[in-house]
Amino acid sequence: MCNAIDRLRRDRALPDGQMRALLLCEDRDVLSYLFQQARRVREEAYGRAVFIRGLVEFTNHCKNDCYYCGIRRSNAQAQRYRLQEEQILQCAQSGYRLGFRTIVLQGGEDPFFTDEKMVSIIRGIKSQHPDCAVTLSIGERPEKSYRAFFEAGADRYLLRHETADEAHYGLLHPAGMSFRHRMDCLKALKEIGFQTGCGFMVGSPYQTVDNLLSDLAFTAAFQPQMVGIGPFIPHRDTPFKDRAAGSALMTLKLLAIIRLLLPTVLLPATTALNTLLPDGCEQGMLAGANVVMPNLSPQGVRKKYMLYNNKASFGSEAAEALDSLRARMARIGYEVVCDRGDYRQPSC
Ligand code: 5AD
Numbered sequence: 001m002c003n004a005i006d007r008l009r010r011d012r013a014l015p016d017g018q019m020r021a022l023l024l025c026e027d028r029d030v031l032s033y034l035f036q037q038a039r040r041v042r043e044e045a046y047g048r049a050v051f052i053r054g055l056v057e058f059t060n061h062c063k064n065d066c067y068y069c070g071i072r073r074s075n076a077q078a079q080r081y082r083l084q085e086e087q088i089l090q091c092a093q094s095g096y097r098l099g100f101r102t103i104v105l106q107g108g109e110d111p112f113f114t115d116e117k118m119v120s121i122i123r124g125i126k127s128q129h130p131d132c133a134v135t136l137s138i139g140e141r142p143e144k145s146y147r148a149f150f151e152a153g154a155d156r157y158l159l160r161h162e163t164a165d166e167a168h169y170g171l172l173h174p175a176g177m178s179f180r181h182r183m184d185c186l187k188a189l190k191e192i193g194f195q196t197g198c199g200f201m202v203g204s205p206y207q208t209v210d211n212l213l214s215d216l217a218f219t220a221a222f223q224p225q226m227v228g229i230g231p232f233i234p235h236r237d238t239p240f241k242d243r244a245a246g247s248a249l250m251t252l253k254l255l256a257i258i259r260l261l262l263p264t265v266l267l268p269a270t271t272a273l274n275t276l277l278p279d280g281c282e283q284g285m286l287a288g289a290n291v292v293m294p295n296l297s298p299q300g301v302r303k304k305y306m307l308y309n310n311k312a313s314f315g316s317e318a319a320e321a322l323d324s325l326r327a328r329m330a331r332i333g334y335e336v337v338c339d340r341g342d343y344r345q346p347s348c
Contacts, residue, residue: 001030008260009037013220016213023209023253031253038256038288045264046290048334051341052322053102053135053268054095054296057305058083062108064139065174066162068204070235070306071108077237079304082112085121087298092125095296096132098322099338103129104158104293106137113138115145119152126153133340140181143188150192155342157189160199160228163211164218171206186222195343197226197266202254203246204232212254220261225343226291227258227265230272233308248276252287259288264346266291275312281325282332291341292325294318 004018014022025031059082060071071078083091092103103125107113113121118138125134135156136149146157161182163169169179190196200215201207219227231246251273259267268291269284277283281292295302295318302318305311326336 001025001027002033005030005034005037005260008257009041012261012263019213019216019257020209022257023212023250025253026249031249034253034256035287038259039286041259041263042267042288042290045344045346049290049337049339049341050285050329050334051102051266051291051339052100052325052336053104053291053293053341054092054098054100055104055106055293056083056088056091056095057106057295057297057301058088058091059107059110059113060301060305061110061112063111064109064177066177067172067174067239068201068232068235068308070238070308072238075235075237078306081301081304082110083298083301085117085124088121089124089128091296091298092132093128096129098320100296101129101131101338101340102133102135102156103296104135104137106158109139115141115148118145119148122149122152122154131340133342140185143185143192146185146189146192146194150194154194156195156197156226158197158199158226158228159186159189160197160201161186161215161218162200163204163207164200164214165211168204168206168208168211172204190222190224195225195266197228198222198224199226199228201232201246201272202229202251203244205240205243207232207246216254216257216261219258223262225266227262227267228270229254229258230270231276233272233275233310235306235308245276248273248280248283251276252283255284255287255289264344266341266343268293271295271312272308275308275310279328280312282328285329285332285334292336294322294325 274280
């Protein structure tokens with residue numbers, strides 16, 4: 001199996017059979033070799049720097065009805081909120097003071113935030129903090145909206161593909177949502193020039209190992225600048241409330257494999273991983289991740305942005321706890337840096 005890991009590192013690809021075996025492998029020595037190789041590749045590209053992104057969850061209204069998500073339209077239990085532009089700018093400012101140089105605006109698909117409103121918020125942050133990158137994570141919009149956001153100064157866009165298998169996509173989403181449209185959005189974002197992120201949940205209902213192979217193949221072919229993956233965690237007010245959570249170990253394996261497929265990708269240890277593992281940030285870094293996204297949202301709304309139950313939000317994933325994150329990273333030999341943390345092109 002270690003030969004397969006060497007091959008993956010060298011070729012940035014692996015035949016399906018070997019990739020499947022690696023995904024299924026639970027041998028501790030093999031996995032520790034996988035994580036070690038992922039760390040090496042990450043350190044060649046980014047050294048031991050940990051990039052931080054300040055996450056502003058600015059609306060939990062959503063017009064979609066994804067079966068897995070706690071802020072889906074049909075969840076009448078969700079306490080809905082929207083931040084005002086002024087509040088969003090204040091979050092960005094407090095993040096800036098704490099040392100964040102990337103602000104991530106994340107929200108449900110909320111038609112209240114028209115293109116004009118988003119453009120105004122993006123311009124507001126960029127004029128207040130010209131040295132900050134702005135990342136958007138606001139779902140599917142027409143291409144012309146994406147262009148308007150890019151022209152307003154947004155630098156990056158996260159849009160998880162959720163699953164690269166169309167049939168599986170259909171089991172996670174209601175009929176009105178289209179796999180093809182999501183893929184078209186991702187293509188458009190990349191063409192426009194955003195540093196673009198795709199990603200998927202690990203252990204989502206009905207997911208098979210074949211689905212994960214498709215996710216990896218899609219991810220390698222799409223060549224995104226960022227990849228967001230985290231374990232599925234059930235939410236009590238969704239159709240998937242009785243489903244098992246995804247595996248933290250499988251998530252760590254996938255982080256390492258993605259690092260080997262895409263040596264310079266920006267790869268976060270996500271909140272969902274941190275929710276399942278008390279030391280998720282550390283374990284994520286040690287498996288090849290190089291980004292953490294602490295929460296900058298106003299304290300009062302954090303519990304309301306509940307995509308899944310028990311979401312971690314008051315530990316080191318809170319922006320105010322940056323010192324504790326710094327200490328946690330220092331303990332494993334990594335350094336939180338005050339930097340935009342842009343994507344670097346691979347050397348060859
Ligand atoms: N568990 C884990 N991740 C989830 N997401 C949504 N609901 C859940 C859940 N129950 C993820 C999706 C989405 C991102 C914002 O959060 O992948 O793209």
